[in-house]
Amino acid sequence: MNDKNPIEDLKAIRKMMESSSKFLSLSGLSGIFAGLTAIVGAYFAHLEIKHWNLLMPHYYLQGRGQEGYETLSLRLLLIALIILVIALSFGVFFTWLKARKLDKSIWTPLSMRLVISIMIPLGFGGMFCIGLYVQGYPELIAPAMLIFYGFSLLNGSKYVHNDIKFLALCEMALGVISLLDLNKGIMYWTIGFGILHIFYGAIMYFKYDRK
Amino acid sequence: MSSIDGLNKAFDSRVRLGIMSMLMVNDWLDYKTIKAELNLTDGNLASHIAGLEKLEYIMVRKRFVGKKTNTSYRITKPGKQAFKSHINALENLINKI
Secondary structure (H helix, E strand, O other): OOOOOOHHHHHHHHHHHHHHHHHOOOOHHHHHHHHHHHHHHHHHHHHHHHHHHHHHHHHHOOOHHHHHHHHHHHHHHHHHHHHHHHHHHHHHHHHHHHHHHHHOOOOHHHHHHHHHHHHHHHHHHHHHHHHHOOOOHHHHHHHHHHHHHHHHHHHHHHHOOHHHHHHHHHHHHHHHHHHHHHHHHHHHHHHHHHHHHHHHHHHHHHHHHOO | EEEOOOHHHHHOOHHHHHHHHHHOOOOEEEEEEEEEHHOOOHHHHHHHHHHHHHHHOOOEEEEEEEEEEEEEEEOHHHHHHHHHHHHHHHHHHHHHO
């Protein structure tokens, strides 16, 4: 006969199933900092565009309109890359901290699968956005980024807390809504990558990390 | 294999429960991952894995990744069924209490 407690056995089974199939070290703080970084970045992008709007007439008068446009695009691209690097570094850093606290490794086959499942839609989405720019539809980049980011999160959601699905849905919905209002791409981008991240990160932090 | 209350003797130990739980929700898992997740020593894990393998509840795949050998495990169909009925038996026990 089994003299062990069946409730304890079931609890152990449940715990093993969850911890071996879900990457639980993802920190809520990563979300908060990614969001803050995005907002700061969007603010710089906004300044850059305002600055460009002032200078543009001069460029055109000198017949250098195309050049001015390209300079702006390049600067915006640079800002976007800097945001990406900073946000990712914060994300990895806080996740590493949390993993250390839980006495787990950050680099497991599971986290590798998570990264791959996020990177595939995100990578193709990135290429799609570059295509939009090259083909002359820069105003569609913000909606496309939001939608593809949502896809990526949804694809990775099977390896993390289920809650991330709500974030994914919100990003995708926002992407579609922003299509109706193309002039305010930066605003929707800021909501999606800034405010939603902070909101989600804070909820995750209080729900799972503060224990 | 099964006793009166439907519990499977093969899953008596907590280590075996752990191995089976992990393999229920993952496809192929390698030895190192299982060892790290369950916080076990080599000898301990190997004997339990051998036991489960003998019952044909799990299957083994050995291959080379670069120059190192890589051993992975996957649950078999009978293993899945056996584990499911074990969980059901546990739940029944709780309901009786």
